[in-house]
Amino acid sequence: MKTNAVEKALGALGSAQVAVSDHATRGFHLNVTVNPEEVVRAAEVLDAEGFFIEAVTGVDWLGEQEALAKEAAKKAAAAQKAAEAAAAETAEQGGGEEGAASPPEPADEAEAAGQGQEPAEDSFEVVYDFNHFQQLCRVTVRTRVPRSNPELPTISTVYPGADWHEREAHDFFGLIFTGHPDLSPLLLPEDADFHPLRKDYKP
């Protein structure tokens, strides 16, 4: 089947983590995450396998890292409360075993880790959809690009069709595709400097 042939080929890329997902529930067969620099390599591999470009788009994960950090902190706090309750309980029974002492430590590290360094930088997720005309195999290639400088190489050299998709992604998210022939606004007016699909976009 085409999927495992592609899976091996994409696996060869340095940073690619290839995960097979169930088409019935998710809609795509292969879920590949690569580093931004590897995107052109991935496109070339898929081009060699005869895939056609379906869509290129972005997702703005603003506030994701904070949510993760808060979650981690909440989990840590819950774990710590549970540990104190366990310690109080053993204290009541008068048993003096040391066993109870151990659980609180992991809670502290998680907590310490939680507030220690400031949460990782938010990112855009750029999603490439490829599909195959003959065999049914939809491959979704994802990359994460930091919000501060959303730069990644263009694949319009491999797929000319992606030229417009990338211009549209640039319109909506401000993603800068290096090496793109003409990154002027496609759907927005010529002088548009706003990016509507960013979560922090205020009309």
Next chain:
Amino acid sequence: MSEWAADPSYETFVLNMGPQHPATHGALRVKLRMDGEYIVEAEPVLGYIHRMHEKMGENRTYLQFMPNTGRLDYLSALSYNHGYVSAVERAAGITVPERAEYLRVITVELNRISSHLLWVGAFVLDLGGFTPLLYAMDDREQILDLLERVTGSRLTYCYFRFGGLYNDVDDDFEAGARAIVKRMRDKLPMYHNLISKNIILRQRLEGVGPITGEMCRKYGATGPVARGSGIPYDVRRHEPYSVYPELDFDIPVYEQGDSMARYLVRMDEIEQSLRIIEQGLDKMPDGPVMAEKVPKIIKPPKGDYYFAVEAARGSFGVRLVSDGTNTPYRLKLRSPCFSNVSLFGEAARGMLLADAVAMFGSLDLVIPDIDR
């Protein structure tokens, strides 16, 4: 013929086809650098009818976004309803009763025939023949009347709901649909004699605007445009959804890749849709049209989902990123016409203006679907 147009001393002029032009069927502008009547370089300019549906998707609940799907490609709005509804059903894990799926397929195929009919009329109008447009509109009117009796609207439908349909069909829907199938079957030979076999039209279309399979692959062109260039890709067969696997119909594919091939693909598709409707009407079971316990507020679990449907113009895909709340986190609408028109720049190089208009018509573009 336009090699020597490359050196700057040779003077070419820029002709604006659009945004208000009879051949573009909507607000799409094509900047043509012309050398006499030959096109040196063509660049479609988009955005004249851009409404940012994807941002609307992010601040509306799942049900509230339903009317927007009918406004994308208003000629085959039911396919877009079907795509969006199925995507959310896949995300939320709702199963649709058999009867509802059959009714969805029948109304979508009726909508596909009405879209192809309007396209045939407008396409031959672009080539100068005025009369077939009126015959096509006359037949299309029957389909619109039938769908109006069922769904309540004629063009921008909002008939499907998550888990089924807004309401069941009335009892003379089946008789109406069968009458349409019979009427279309009698009328198709007339269209072929009047249009397909006409020598003037054949000379206008054969060999005009060749698109190779490789170009379709590089630009992601799907639907009749790809099937006209020898690529047997049809989402109904390739990625079966709804009840299409139980229906037996074949996919018309032509090898030549010129405007005539794309025209013949659409005409054959009308016949195939008639077959689907007939089989659908025969196999349609009774029963409920709405799944039982569909939650009032749809909150699909976190994660991203993709669902593709075969609209009249190609594969319409919905990429839904949900964060568990009642509004989508990100809603990407993959529109077929966007990719189909992106290959016009490369395909129209070196063509005559009249042939470029013929090829433009054969791509069957709906501009709101391109601009979203």
Next chain:
Amino acid sequence: MSGYFKEIFDGGKSLLVGLGITFKQMIQPVVTERYPRTAPKMPPRYRGHIDLVRDEEGNNKCIACGMCQRNCPTGCITIKGEKPEGAKKKVLTFYRLDFTTCSLCGICVESCPTDALEFSKEYNLAGYSAGDFVFDLLKRCEERRR
């Protein structure tokens, strides 16, 4: 050389066949529906702008709960209602529909708990200004009662 004549002959034949078809169509009766003279009848499920349902005595069934106002994707419904003392349910005092932004999706009709809304069969809604399309459904409901 024979291809040359054959092509001309086939071409000529296809042209004559085309003429035959248009002549046959010309003889058949005309299909135009003379709209101003014969008003078309709208099917029962036709989606005109929404209207308040009137029960037998002619007053509406609306309890001013605001469900339709909240669910409308384009926010074209504004409702005011108040609870007369003694009565359990609120009574509708003001119902404004801005039909210019309504997309006829039917979510309001669907989500109304007391089925107080239905689609009217109005289709010729020509007007000179956008104001003509802002309907006060309560007033319409009373007018129809008299």
Next chain:
Amino acid sequence: MAELPEIFRVMAYVGGIMAFVGLNAAFLVWMERKVAGHIQRRIGPKEVGPFGILQSLADGIKLMSKQLVVPAKADPILYRVAPALTMITAVMVFVVIPFGPALVARDINIGLLLIFAIASVNVLALLIGGWGSNNKYSVISATRAVSQNVAYEVPMLITVVTMVMIVGSMNLNEIVGQQGNLLQWYIFPWNGSILLPVAFVIFFICSLAETNRAPFDLGEAESELVAGFHTEYGGMGFGLFFLGEYGHVFVGCALASILFLGGWQCPFGWMPGVHWMMIKTYLLIFVVMWIRWTYPRTTLYGLLNLSWKVMVPFSLAVLLVTAAMLKVF
């Protein structure tokens, strides 16, 4: 009563022709919309006057009431001359057309030559109009119209030469005079040469192309060139182009009926008269309209191929065969 001086006769004919061209255009506008309507299973004009007769009058008034806008960068002289020129050529040609046995403005013995000399000036009007209005679409359509008319002038003249060879004179009245009843019409092969029906078909197709009608309306191709050479014209400028076009259509069909269908001759030979001429010409005009609403438009190269590769060889064949047959019989 005494023979009135010549000036009255000329005045009467000039008035008659001007009135006829105006009325003919008005009638053809109404007829075209009715024919198009019924071919497309709709009614056509119905509201203005009984059966919509006054529709063309209403159009005329609308066109006249429109402001004559001259585009800023358009060439002032050429822009104004072009519509007048099409009208002039359309009207001048009527001088030699024999409507009835005695009903002809000036019976010149080189009537046919005069018609074709004036008709070819019409192309000049299209070119001037297209170039004068300084609009890219018009320039393209003007160049197309010129190459189209040149391409179709050649076969048309060759068929006319064969007709003159058969008849022996270019005087239109004489041509009609020699065609008595139905059997002597020149459309039938036994009247001159066996290829006469082919000559009629070629002549008819070329007259379509001459007047930019039906499948050859590349001059004003709506879907590509918006409105061709009369894109920049509004009001009576456009009206004159319209009148001119219908004038030329009438002349083309009148010529076809004179040369091949025996002008004002009656098929059964009893009282010939202007009514027969009208019936035949308007029947041919009906066919022109019928063709227009059936076929799509050809491309420029398709049109030129048709002319140089099919029309010209066939008309030459007709010429040679006729010459041979005239020599033999």
